[in-house]
Amino acid sequence: MMRLVILGNSHIAAPRLAWTEMAARHPGVEVRFFGGLQTVLAAMTLDAQGQFGLHPGAQVSDHDRAKTLDLFGALSVDLSGIDALAFCGLDWGIDEILALTDAFDIDGLIESGAPRHLSARAFDAFARDVAQRSLPDVVWQGWRGRKILMPRPLPPTRVQDSDSDWAEAWRRVTPRGMGRVMQRYRDLFAEGAAAQGYGLCYQPAATLTAQGLTEDRYNQLPPKFGNLKLPRRADDRVHMNAGFGALWLDSLIDQLASAATDEPTLTEITGG
Amino acid sequence: MTSPYADLPPRAFWRSAVAGRGGAAPVDLWQPKFAISPQARIVTAGSCFAQHVGRALKQAGFAVMDTEPLPAEIPDAVAQRFGYRLYSARYGNIYTARQLWQLIREARGKMTPALPVWQRDGRFFDAQRPGVEPDGLDSPDLVLAHRAEHLAAVRQAFGRAEVLVFTFGLTEAWLHRDTGTVYPTAPGTVAGDFDPEVFAFHNFDMAEVLADFERVRSLLRARNPDMRFLVTVSPVPLTATASGQHVEVATAYSKAVLRAVCGTLVARHDDVDYFPSYEIITSQAARGQFYDANLRNVTERGVETAMRLFLQAQGITPPLAGAEPPAAGARVGEPGAEVVCEDALLEAFAR
Known part of the structure; x- marks a missing residue:
């Protein structure tokens, strides 16, 4: 039995919805989900017994406590004795990279007529810094078990129809041909993550378009998440659905199983 | 009998103004010729000590221009490794007045430096600012393309500036024999190869430095007749000298020349003022x-002491008002106070 805990923000919805349908396909895998919105996650801590969550004294509202209980059935999750820990929906800095490169072309990566050029070495240095700052909180650096990052999915292609401010840089991704820049950042982020002991499970390639964005069909959202009714937001160009979550979870489980085969004795996880 | 010294204030006498004052530099060490308003567009340039000046001005809220900006999220330490946020454009350190004059002329299309691309280990460097890409670029063409963009930023900076803050650093420089092109570093230090048939050492004298800065002033005032100039002399001694003299003697010569130039400029022109950071530190x-x-190396405390006096004299409350200067041992070079100084690379040749 492989015991996996997936911690995450709102992006955890996609794999969690998927798991109810696909658990039967993975009889040797136990998956628990836990997390909350970013502000609630930030208030969660890991105690000496390996319990991660809202401990006494956590600075959150009663509403957030109640919501956490409602969503996950507990205020904390037991991480002791698990085989792997995944961080789902991590803000991995890709928006910052787009903002950084908005005014620049980058030697050897993109030539789109931007007003200025950035050298490839400078881009790498800046991108490494972004990656470093985007890795999970320092508390997890001491975590001795297997830990996997599941970076936030890239927006769907219809993000380019959005008039939201946050989507501004994404609107130019396809016209500028930013695919190579994003790929370079993926590589650099992976380097930085590996240096701190993290594996990576990016969204599966099958979910991406040739331009490097997520296919729109994975952004068609359900009206309900578990027992919570979601407000229908046609303009949600961020979150993905269960179909996406299933592919992502399959990819994660395959990755963990493959690693388990390579390393017959999985590191015993004793908690942080 | 009357003496012309009889009615002079205490600041005119060494015993009261220096020997008796303790360590702290008095506010009246500098009486500005003109106020610099926080709205005045400032362009900064000079030797590595000028980076401190620019940073202090920015922190105090002065409108220091940056015509080659990066997104604010990139930390200074990372940006500055590639020459960003050091000066108003990404020209790196400008150690001599000749180099400043040359840069402005080049930006205006009036001259082209000889041997603009230097090589090291298969990588290519801008000979006029070899430190801004520490690993060099892939090809000479890329170097020239980057330089063309940079020159546009230089034109913008110097074209729009209302105040030039310039720190004189060195008198010693390396020139291209045939054309007189001056370089910020000796070939063979950061990149390039030293060939004595091609490059020549030159130690600028007072007349030359003065003439070079006068040319700079004329160029800039021709575009903006209201342009003003605040000049300083770097208190950082030479890392090495190629003059044949002892480095301490060579340093004294160099600083004396630069200080004399500043004094002459101030005496000649109402629009030129001198800030005595050199005197404060030394x-x-x-x-x-x-x-x-x-x-x-100047300590962080020295920099802050000088810049605090600058701001006080300008009637600006220092941003760290109420805080004591850093401890005496705090060094320039700690995080946030990194100074990029190519001439320090000459240490590598020390025996």
Whole structure:
């Protein structure tokens, strides 16, 4: 039995919805989900017994406590004795990279007529810094078990129809041909993550378009998440659905199983 | 009998103004010729000490221009490794007035430097600012393309500036024999190869430095007749000298020339003022406390002492008002105070 805990923000919805349908396909895998919105996650801590969550004294509202209980059935999750820990929906800095490169072309990566050029070495240095700052909180650096990052999915292609401010840089991704820049950042982020002991499970390639964005069909959202009714937001160009979550979870489980085969004795996880 | 010294204020006498004052530099050490308003567009340039000046001005809220900006999220330490946020454009250190004059002329299309691309280990460097890409670029063409963009930023910076803050650093430089092109570093230091048939050492004298800065002033005032100039002399001694003299003697010569040029400029022109950061750092009253253990690098405390006095004299409340200056041992070079100084690379050739 492989015991996996997936911690995450709102992006955890996609794999969690998927798991109810696909658990039967993975009889040797136990998956628990836990997390909350970013502000609630930030208030969660890991105690000496390996319990991660809202401990006494956590600075959150009663509403957030109640919501956490409602969503996950507990205020904390037991991480002791698990085989792997995944961080789902991590803000991995890709928006910052787009903002950084908005005014620049980058030697050897993109030539789109931007007003200025950035050298490839400078881009790498800046991108490494972004990656470093985007890795999970320092508390997890001491975590001795297997830990996997599941970076936030890239927006769907219809993000380019959005008039939201946050989507501004994404609107130019396809016209500028930013695919190579994003790929370079993926590589650099992976380097930085590996240096701190993290594996990576990016969204599966099958979910991406040739331009490097997520296919729109994975952004068609359900009206309900578990027992919570979601407000229908046609303009949600961020979150993905269960179909996406299933592919992502399959990819994660395959990755963990493959690693388990390579390393017959999985590191015993004793908690942080 | 009357003496012309009889009615002079205490600041005119060494005993009261220096020997008796303790370590702290008095506010009246500098009486500005003109106020610099926080809205005035400032362009900064000069030797590596000028980076401190620019940073202090920015922190105090002055409108220091940056015509090659990066997104604010990139930390200074990372940006500055690639020459960003050091000066108003990404030209790196400008150690001599000749180099400043040359840069402005090049930006205006009036001259083209000889041998603009230097090589090291298969990588290519801008000979006029070899430090801004520490690993060089892939090809000479890329170097020239980057330089063309940079020159546009230089034109913008100097074209729109209302105040130039320039720190004179060195008199010693390396020139291209045939054309007189001046370089910020000796070929073979950061990149390039030294060929004595191609490059020549030159130690600028006072007349040359003065003439070079006069040319700079004329160029800039021709575009903006209201342009003003605040000049300083770097208190950082030479890392090495190629003059044949002892480095301490060579340093004294160099600083004396630069200080004399500043004095002459101030005496000649109402639009030129001199800020005595050199005197503050090197003062006997400071008893060497503003220098690091290598007796060359200026400590963070020294920089802050100088810049605090600058701001007070300009009627600006220093941003760290109420806070004590850093401890005497705090060094320039700690995080946030990194200074990029190519001439320090000459240490590598020390025996």
